[in-house]
Amino acid sequence: MTGFKFCEKLRSAEGGQNFHLTVFGEEPLPAYDRVHLSSYIAGTTAEELLMAPRTWYQENQIDLRTNELIVSIDRKKKTVKGHTGVEVPYDILILATGSGAFVPSVEGVEKKGVFVYRTLEDLDAIVSYAKNVKSAAVMGGGLLGLEAAKSVLDLGLEAHVVEFAPRLMPRQLDEAASAVLQKKLEDLGIHIHLNKNTRRINGNGKLTGLEFMDDTSLPVDMLVISAGIKPRDELAVSSGLEKAPRGGFVVNEYMQTSDESIYAIGEAASCNNSVYGLIAPCYEMATQVVNQLTGQAVRPFKGFDMSTKLKLIGIDVASFGDPFATGKEAKSIVYEDSVKGLYKRINITPDGKNLLGGILVGDASSYNMLWQMVQNSLPVPSVPESLILNIGKASEHQGAGIENLPADAQICSCENITKGAICKAIEEGGLTQLSEIKSCTKAGTGCGGCMPMISDLLKYQLNAMGKQVRNVLCEHFGYSRQELLDIIKVKEIKSYEVLLDEFGKGDGCEVCKPAVASILASVWNELITKQDTIQDTNDRFLANIQRGGTYSVVPRIPGGEITPEKLIVIGEVARKYGLYTKITGGQRIDLFGARVDQLPDIWEELINAGFESGHAYGKSLRTVKSCVGTTWCRFGVQDAVSFAIQVEERYRGLRSPHKLKGAVSGCIRECAEAQSKDFGIIATEKGWNLYVCGNGGSKPQHAQLLATDLDSATCLRYIDRFLMFYIRTAEPLNRTATWLNKMEGGIDYLRDVVVNDSLNIGAELENEMTRMIETYACEWKEVVNNPELRARFRHFVNVEENDPTMAFQEMRGQKIPASWG
Amino acid sequence: MITELEKYRNTDFSKVTHWYKAAPVGSFPENGGACIKYKDLQVAVFNFSRRKEWYACQNLCPHKMQMILSRGMIGSEGEEPKVACPFHKKTFSLKSGKNMNGDGCDIATYPVKIQDGFVFVGFEA
Secondary structure, eight states, rough: OOHHHHHHHHHHHHGGSOOEEEESSSSSOOOOOOOHHHHHHHTTOOOHSSSHHHHHHHHTTEEEOOOOOOEEEEETTEEETTSOOOOOOSSSSSEEEEEEOOOOOOBTSSSBEEEOOHHHHHHHHHHHHHTTTEEEEOOOOSSSHHHHHHHHTTOOOEEEOSSSSSSSSTTTOHHHHHHHHHHHHHHHTTTESSOOOOEEEEEESEEEEEEEETEEEEOOOOOEOOOEEOOOOOHHHHHHBBBOOSSEEEEEEBBOOSSTTTTEOOEEEEETBOOOSSSSHHHHHHHHHHHHHHTTTOOOOOOOOOOOEEEEETTEEEEEEOTTTOOOGGGEEEEEETTTTTTEEEOOOOOSSSSEEEEEESSSEEEEEEEHHHHHTOOOSSSSGGGOOTTTHHHHHHHSSGGGGGGGOEEEEETEEEEEEEEHHHHHHHOHHHHHHHHHHHTSSSSSTTHHHHHHHHHHHHHHHHHHOOOOOOOOHHHHHHHHHHHHHHHTTHHHHHHHHHHTTOOOOTTTHHHHHHHHHHHHHGGGGGGGGGSSSHHTTTSOOGGOOOOEEOOOGGGGOOOOOHHHHHHHHHHHTOOOEEOOOTTSEEEEEEEEHHHHHHHHHHHHHTTTTTTTSSEEEEEEEOOOOGTOSSOOOOOHHHHHHHHHHHTOBBBBHHHHHHHEEESSSTTTOOGGGEEEEEOOSSSSEEEEEBSSSSSSOOOOOEEEEEEEHHHHHHHHHHHHHHHHHOOOOOHHHHHHSSSSTHHHHHHHHTTOOOOOOHHHHHHHHHHHHHHOOOOOHHTTTTTHHTTTSBBSSSSOOOOTTTEEEEEEEEEEOOOOO | HHHHTTTTOOOOGGGGOOOEEEEGGGGSSEEEEEEEEEEEEEEEEEETTTTTTEEEESSSTTTTTTTTTGGSSSETTTTEEEEETTTTOOOEETTTBBTTTTSSSOOOEOOOETTTTTTEEOOOO
16 A cells, blocks of 8 residues: 555655656465555455555556565676566565554464465455354454454454453553443454463364463464564565664664665555554655655654554554653543443543543544644633533534644545545635535545545535625725626726736736736727737637647637538648647647647738637637537527527637636427536527526536527627626636526526516627627637737747647647656 | 656756746736746746746646646635646645645746846756
């Protein structure tokens, strides 16, 4: 798992794509999730347990070699040798060999029926043997042992746990907590045997029982050893790397072994004489090494908080901070309810100000909050027992609430994700689902223990965003987009600089510049080339930037209708300039791979042949897609193509908060997919039905019916009003669907405004649209005919050269950008 | 491409041994940037006219290794002048070259001076 995490983090780090990665694994499967190993017995498949499928390794250019055990390291030659004899050179070697099961030296461990609990193969063997036996003992009453006991129970066997120490989970629990847990486990049918030191495993070839030092014995048919881990450090001896007395490759706080080209991470590493068997510190080690390799800031690894929370056979168990603090340095508050099977202990400093740690059994719902209090040294409430007792809602009011955590409080310790990062992702990504947070931030993807907290955080953040009264653009403008639009209109402001001087502060940024540029274009419809440096690069160079720094060119093809002559022109231009061609989703043709200096020449040829800008680069009208309608189709009831062309030419170049797409279908069969567009028109026997606010994309949403059986003029009038109302009131980069979703009253309200003119602004909106239509001009035509504007289209301003780093390769007979690294 | 990245080194004003005469002031749009070539380096030069300041940095965005920063929008965060990469809006301080998103690589910056209507960029060699 640690090795996989290393690969994942390296590949997603800046510059991490430049390493050749070869991964060796002894097991037949790629890395899988050992934390949830027990779920395999409960029915989860091996496939589901994989950290990533084999295809992931291919996609990330990782040479994955499973079933290949590395048997030696030649540090002089810098090579590793596999058991098949294959030798592979390395610059950097990462030892993430993990650990095997620790098997105590007890007489008889070689007997049939004795298993370890570590790999999927171990589990397969256990499952298979269990079919013919009735009872099993698990040696080890720690975290792993109890997991194994659950599996034994799941297999329908009589389950026993044998522990050497006088209590269960000795590293996490005190005796009272252990007693509560023991009672609960016994209620579930698990027999617990404490203080048992195994002397001998009895049986003639096949085990029949255990014999203990206190002369007692336990007859069982099977034994699963889960008494701890042993780092897989066999390579240390043969390669001369330093090995810790208690096992593990010795590493410094940068995970470096005694050889500076060799790192060890995960359970195989021994840092400050400790081996870390929890997932969070292991992942942290992987991050450390990735940061070093990619030249990012590195913090030394100074040990790790070993707090843990888990559900054992449905029983909550948690231990955090210093669970055992007593005596002079701590006072403890203990709450025990043997009826319900609850045990809660918190240790606080003698002055009562800080929480040091604690233990929870039976109900660990307050674990995350308590753990955060320890991690961030948050003040303990004046009635500290309120932290573990349900006295009203005291804990929420006294500083333990999620809102009181600092932004840098770590929420997910496995992936090291802070509260601030999650809140930011929720806010900026518009996230509303836990699954979205997991995929966006990776928080909660490790052990999953922080999920309840992430859930609270989501509620809290959404709530906070909902309450937000002022929705300002950015640090430079204390206004919403709608307010800025009104200011620009009323004050007749035509430039960004003037707006910033009079109504903003600072020097602007990449958020407010394009947003204001869009508003200015929507209000005044002046050529955006006038203020090119406030535009996003696509609007600045009037083309879509693509990988490798080239641009793509999309001429407008209204309604998707094009003559053979024009098709030939596009083909000839593409051939002349060596462009990759592809049909777009909006029924037009995209020409990729144009250098910035070629753009004016390409457009000159296109414009001379009667084309104009397709505005594929702008937050503006893209296309109005159409089906062939009555002109050819035997089912059509209206002329969809003619109407689509009319609509597209009416709104071409219209700048808006986000891109706009439309479609016209000639009959109810809806071949133009109009219901997935910002405005969709579907022909009826009597006219047109108008749908609005649909979109495809990552969150598809069907458009909703605004009005039915409209004649063409009325349909256009409603679209005029609809689009202008959207342009006036939407937030930047909100598609119409999002805009409608946020609108109080929804589609009914929108219909009132657009159809019934409830705000009495219908005529005003129409007039604004008329002015937009009348002032439309093709931006590319302006550039092509203006030598000063044309001169901006060059890569270097001091030499007549093109970008020498640009490179291409061929795919299916066309060029594509060369992949780097 | 990693070697490409290594060509660019933060250059301090005091260490400049060569002032390269890049182009006339008018070649650089107001409150925007343009790219110049010096030896095998590509350097983005910004005319931050709003602040009456000039800045220069590597044209290469280290995030996805794209030769693009000269086409980025410039602005400020607090007092710090910055440029945003057009590709994924990673922002960098124009003064120090520090990545301002809190993750990933920094960029190299170069001193700029204006003399007789020309833009000069300082290099160590």
